Amino acid sequence: MSDPQQKLVIRNIGLLLSGKMEEPILDADCLIAIDGKISAWGREGDLDCEGATTLIDANGTTLAPGLIDSHVHPVIGDYTPRQQQLHWIDSTLHGGVTTLISAGEVHMPGRPKDVVGLKAMAIAAQRWYENFRPSGVKVHAGAPVIEHGMVEQDFKDLADAGVKLLGEVGLGTVKDGKTAKQMVEWARKYGIQSTIHTGGPSIPGSGLIDADMVLETGADVIGHINGGHSALPDDQIICLCESCTKGLEIVHNGNERAALLTLNTARELKQMNRIILGTDGPAGSGVQPLGILRMVAMLSSLGHVPAEVAFCFANGNTARERDLDTGLIEAGMCADFVLMDQAQHSGGKTMLDSVELGNLPGIGMTIIDGVITSERSRNTPPATRLPIIVRRG
Ligand SMILES: [Zn+2]
Secondary structure (H helix, E strand, O other), X not given: OOOOOOEEEEEOOOEEEOOOOOOOEEOOOEEEEEOOEEEEEEOHHHOOOOOOOEEEEOOOOEXXXXXXXXXXXXXXXXXXXXXXXXXXXXXXXXXOEEEEEEOOOOOOOXXXXXXXXXXXXXXHHHHHHHHOOHHHOEEEOOOOOOOOOXXXXXXXXXXXXXOOEOOOEOOOOOOOHHHHHHHHHHHHHOOOEOEXXXXXXXXXXXXXXXXXXXXXXXXXXXXXOOOOOOOOOHHHHHHHHHHOOOEEEEEOOOOHHHHHHHXXXXXXXXXXXXXEEEOOEOEOOEOOOOHHHXXXXXXXXXXXXXXXXXXXXHOHHHHHHOXXXXXXXXXXXXXXXXXXXXXXXXXXXXXXXXXXXXXOOEEEEEEEOOEEEEOOOOOOOOEOOOOEEEEOO
């Protein structure tokens, strides 16, 4: 006997955001997910809403694919030693983020830097977050930092063991483009995605990675192109945007002026689809539970991007860049959502208006794999309207 079908129906949606730059707003007031996967959306009268095991009245609020943080440094469970903080992932969920991508578990005290040790830790980290989702949040971790001495077989071993990401290139001993390029190519050959630290040193012990090294290495994502924290000079940022087609990752822990320069350059190139967002937390700047929302509001308001497009930087673009099964309203995608509304007493007539004025939305609910994971956010300003749980399976 298999489990009975789980059917999630969300009705009375005021605005459905798709995560897709080419069509950011969908004409729909109802969405259905079966067994944790999106199955249909549209007008309620046209859909089969019978037999819902979970029924939510969105109460006119906005539904978007759950936000994705493309750049975090988790260590273990919902604890980070970086600022001695517990429950930072739960707090991030209350900021609308349902998926986290590790750029390396670099804050692990005593992190092994020998080849067998770093491989063992990467595999273990991949396992402990696969086996345990803090507050339901999906954490893609197990991202080894490359070190001198690694050979092709090491990347094959990592891939065979389930490792799918490299930590930021440049945080280990490999700081020359030639070695980094070779290792990134080995990683790619076995299906491991790569990212590179871009800009000045983040903390004592880390180093400068300039545009020449980023381009020579050819990692899949230009990690924190706006610096973490120190950005490269403007001409190098523009050069990175113009000289390759890799992901342009903008982080909260970076230089905000450089973030706007990246946005404006990508817009001139008609390549805003390359923009993805991260926090780079936990870090020296701490943990930013609302970091992704703050980047959306900052880029939308100061960068003059329609809010519905800025939200795509925080879900759909990252999903496509990183080949995820979440972050887009598409049949078969994971039913990972955030429901939000205009914050109480914020300016503007609608949620999108208020974000374009630089305000954060208020979050009313998150859903992961079709299951409600949080209700009214304890971290965002209060939403004007909140979704209502009519039936909970
Ligand atoms: Zn970095």
